[in-house]
């Protein structure tokens with residue numbers, strides 16, 4: 001049995017639609033084992049959206065590797081231990097894809113390079129901003145090209161924390177992508193290019209005072225926030241208590257706020273405020289650090305590795 005740990009991810013980071021994302025210390029575990037025949041898939045906690053046949057996302061990701069390297073197990077057992085809430089904008093699908101590819105590569109003899117795995121994952125997900133940090137960790141700036149992903153990984157210091165607000169309703173990424181406009185005004189494109197560039201510079205130089213300005217967006221949040229009634233309340237609350245920017249996590253509905261050393265005071269203020277606010281949804285709240293490792297193996301029984 002091979003056990004792989006793969007992190008959640010928060011994509012876009014405000015202005016960086018489809019090209020910026022960060023891995024977070026919240027994990028799924030994917031256990032895979034070759035068996036004599038058949039396909040056995042189990043998951044905990046279970047969820048009706050998790051397929052237990054060849055439509056399962058982890059299995060589909062594993063099969064892209066087997067097709068690529070021309071090796072197939074006789075049969076496969078997959079056990080999923082899911083800490084990442086599904087369909088909340090925290091990269092649960094990307095964790096399945098990147099974790100599945102990483103596990104399948106180990107099971108099939110490690111023939112694919114890290115670059116090849118990053119590309120396979122981004123191609124399957126359709127955009128590299130979740131799958132790439134899920135695979136390699138860190139805060140990633142990434143562009144999906146024809147046959148590769150061009151990316152830079154930044155190792156995030158522990159002084160920067162990620163306050164995550166998770167509501168009790170789902171918002172599918174596919175739906176949240178379909179509602180976006182096909183065309184935007186030139187000035188809005190220029191607005192986002194500037195903020196995304198400023199974000200990249202501010203985060204890598206540690207100039208966090210620029211982050212509230214650098215995390216503004218006109219490409220996706222104005223449309224998606226209409227699906228999240230509490231969006232403005234949560235963002236304004238975060239900024240009021242000193243967050244260095246607050247924005248939709250991926251396609252939502254979760255919201256992320258960037259917090260620095262004063263995160264304990266921030267955490268206490270937010271918990272008090274959430275307990276007394278009139279909100280449309282129930283919100284879980286946690287403060288996470290960035291994961292800088294990505295998908296990793298944390299146990300292997302030698303019989304599982306193909307020689």
Ligand SMILES: Nc1ncnc2c1ncn2[C@@H]1O[C@H](COP(=O)(O)OP(=O)(O)O)[C@@H](O)[C@H]1O
Nearest residue numbers: 050057082086087088089090091092093172173
């Ligand atoms: N842990 C999981 N195990 C299996 N399938 C999953 C898991 N997480 C997500 N999926 C599949 O991915 C689909 C799309 O998820 P998505 O809307 O992208 O969520 P997220 O925003 O968390 O990435 C889900 O409907 C489900 O079929």
Ligand SMILES: N[C@@H](CCOP(=O)(O)O)C(=O)O
Nearest residue numbers: 011018089090091173250251
């Ligand atoms: N850039 C994508 C990111 C989707 O992230 P997810 O965690 O919601 O799947 C988008 O904004 O659609």
